[in-house]
Structure formats: C-alpha cells, structure tokens
Amino acid sequence: MLTLYLLFARYNAFLWRAILQRRLKQGKEDPARYQEKLGHNLAERPEGEIIWIHGVSVGESLSLLTLLKQLGEALPDTHFVLTTNTRTSSDTLARMGLPPRVIHQFQPCDNAPAMRRFLAHWQPSVAVFSELDMWPCLLSETDDAGITMLLINARMSDRSLNKRRHFKGVYRSMVQKFAAILTQEDVSRDNFIRMGANPATTQTTGPLKIASAPLPDLPDQREQLVLAIGARPHWLAASTHPEEEARILQAHAIARETLSELLLILAPRHPKFADDTLEIARPLFDHIAQRSKGEPITNDTEVYLADTLGELGLFFRLAHTAFIGHSLETDGAPLPGKNPYEALVLDTLVMHGPDYADFTHIYDELKSAGATHQIRTAEELAQAVIAAQDLNWREPYITAGKSAVSKGEEALALPLQAILDARGI
Helix, strand or coil, X not given: CHHHHHHHCCCCHHHHHHHXXXXXXXXXXXXCCHHHHHCCCCCCCCCCCEEEEECCCHHHHHHCHHHHHHHHHHCXXXXXXXXXXXXXXXXXHHHHCCCCCEEEEECCCCCHHHHHHHHXXXXXXXXXEECCCCCHHHHHHHHHCCCEEEEEEECCCHHHHHHCHHHHHHHHHHXXXXXXXXXXXXXXXXXXXXXXXXXXXXXXXXXXXXXXXXXXXXXXXXXXXHHHHCCCCEEEEEEECHHHHHHHXXXXXXXXXXXXXXXXXXXXXXXXXXXXXXXXXXXXXXXXXXXXXXXXXXXXXXXXXXXXXXXXXXXXXXXXXXXXXCCCCXXXXXXXXXXXXXXXXXXXXXXXXXXXXXXXXXXXXHHHCCCEEECCCHHHHHHHHHHCCCHHHHHHHHHHHHHHHHHXXXXXXXXXXXXXXXXXX
16 A cells, blocks of 8 residues: 555645645645745755754644754754744744744655655755654655654554554554654553554653743733733633634633623634634624734723734733633544643643543643643633632642643753764764
C-alpha cells in the first residue's frame, strides 16, 4: 500500500493544484504564497546550515517559538526554516514576530517533485517534526535525502492508535524513519512503540507547551480593556467549539442571575464562525460587543465577542478565570481539548469540561494535582464562575498550576539537546 501511494505521489501534482485552487477561492490560502506548497517561489536561502522544523498549524507552531529561540542562541550561525500548513498560522506568526534567523514557509504538499524542490533548495541538516503530522511522501523523500529526522512533542492517544490500526504497516514504516521520537506522556510513548517505533529511541520528555514562553501581551490594548471593565466581575471562555457555545452562554446567563454585572469575554477557536456565535447569543443577551468591529465594552455590555486571532495572551492576562473550550460533551466524537498551559503560565484559573481526548494525560494529571477545575454542565460552570470571583477560592488552583508549570524545564531541554546531537556536523 505504501509503495503504491509513493508511486502515486510522483504524479499527483494535478490533484494538489486542484485542491489548492479550491482553497484559494475559499480564502484558506495566501494568494501570494500558496505556490510554496508546490515547491515554487521559496524564500531566498541564506548561507550556512539550515535546520527545518515543522509545526502544522497555530498551536503547534506557537509552542515551537521558545525552542527556536533557544536553538538560535545555541547555534548563532544557523538559520531555521519553520513550516506550517495553514494560512491562519502564517498570519498569527507574522503578527507575533519570529525569533532571529527564522524563516517561515508553507510545508510542501505530499507530492514527490514538490518535496524534492523544497529539499534541494533548503538542504537542511536536520528535519524536526512536532506532534503528529506524518505524510508518507514527505517523510520518504526526506529520509531518501539522508536527512536526520526527529519527531518531538509527539502524541498518540489510544483513539489515534485505533484509527490507524488498518494501516499499521504504513505507519510502522514511517515511525521507523525517525532517529528519535520524544513524546508528551507515557501513553503516547507506549502507543508509538506498539505502532513499531524503536523502544530504545522513543522516550517521554513532557509537553513542549508547558515550557513555552507566555503568549505575547498587548499592554496598551489591555490597559484600555481594564479601564472599560473596571471593577465588574468577569470571566473568559477561550478556544471554544461552536457545539459547546450555547451551554457556555447559558452558563453566563445563569451566573448573571446572581452577579448582574458579570461580563463574559468569549474568544472562539475559529473566529470565522463569529456570526454563528452571535446567532446563539442574541436571544439571551441584548448587549453584545464584537472586537473585530471595534465595538467597545460599555457598562451595559454582557458579552464581549473576542473574534480575533493571536490575542489570547492579552485575554488570559485580562481575565483571572478562563474556561478552556473544546472540552464539553457533544453528540458526536469526543472533543480533543485545548492547551491549558497558555493560561496556567499566566496565573489564570483553568476550568474545562470532561472531554479532552488529545490531552487526556495532561488534564488528568493537572486535575489530580488540583491545578484545574472540571465541570460538566452549564449549571456547574455557572456556579464555578460565581465562586471564582473570590480570590480565596481561586488561590489553591493558581498555586497548584504554578507548581505544574515549574516542572516544564525538561520538556524543553531534552528536545533541544536531541536536535543539537542530531546535527552530526
């Protein structure tokens, strides 16, 4: 099956061009840069060593910035190519700024000629892939070019392993191409080994996100929001999924029966669905301000829809309490959960629902340590939001969260050393 796929990948450029053209019409691709995915119009290559690091989308790429900064300090003459897949990640990275000597490019599509053009242009000494984004042609062409490959910050839940069971031979071939696999937790390590990874070179190092620098702040804008909110009680719902927003808004309505001035800052995971969020909110609330339209928070504002990208660092600092979305139960498959460390590192109390399939070990450990507060229903969330307005109620969670974050040094140090060791020059 793998052989047939790789043969197809030599001639599938027509398919990728069609996919990219459709995405371009949908606004999902950058018109000035989508050709990078076909291995064309690449940025100019600087002289000297290049290390290639891949981060898929927004969350994965942001978690790599601290690692890239430290790599740059350890290797002052090396340049780094950071690839991602999505236009959203490119836009977010552009707003935040990249560490010195880091060049962003879009990852080539899984087409052999595109990959060969990319590799021939950049000639990386090491290729580092974060989390789980394994394209057979990409890995095979990189391996055939004699480039050492590492998989870091990797996750493989039982659910993910089960989904791949019908293609076990394909995945076994791919994971065996990595010189080392560094996983976020022991469950992932065991599952990679079950998939065929070498036990001697597969180890748990912890989630890279726990060691990442705090998300950037926007001090001037935060000061304006602080003045607008004043002494009002408030809370944040971040990275929310459309299917759970009705219950989040219901929880806010319930909580306002006790705290009539309570303000909700709602930051959806995908701001493009803001109109759907507004449709859910308007029957419940008369005064909704939308950040993307520049609408201010007033004394009457009940919900502030933060439908923007790259500003979670601002909102985690603004709100002392955050519900992290993609975690409430839905009728479909369990939601994957979202990164809790971005809030914890900023001393924000983290609340979450019972579903977090991609972060099972992380949330279970944080919950057991008393670092997060789990709720199941809108009523439970409302009561927790009311309680969280009291610093004495929040303080034990914040203290436990600080303790959990302090354990993250190894999660950064081990991947850093693995990359330095893999260079072999």
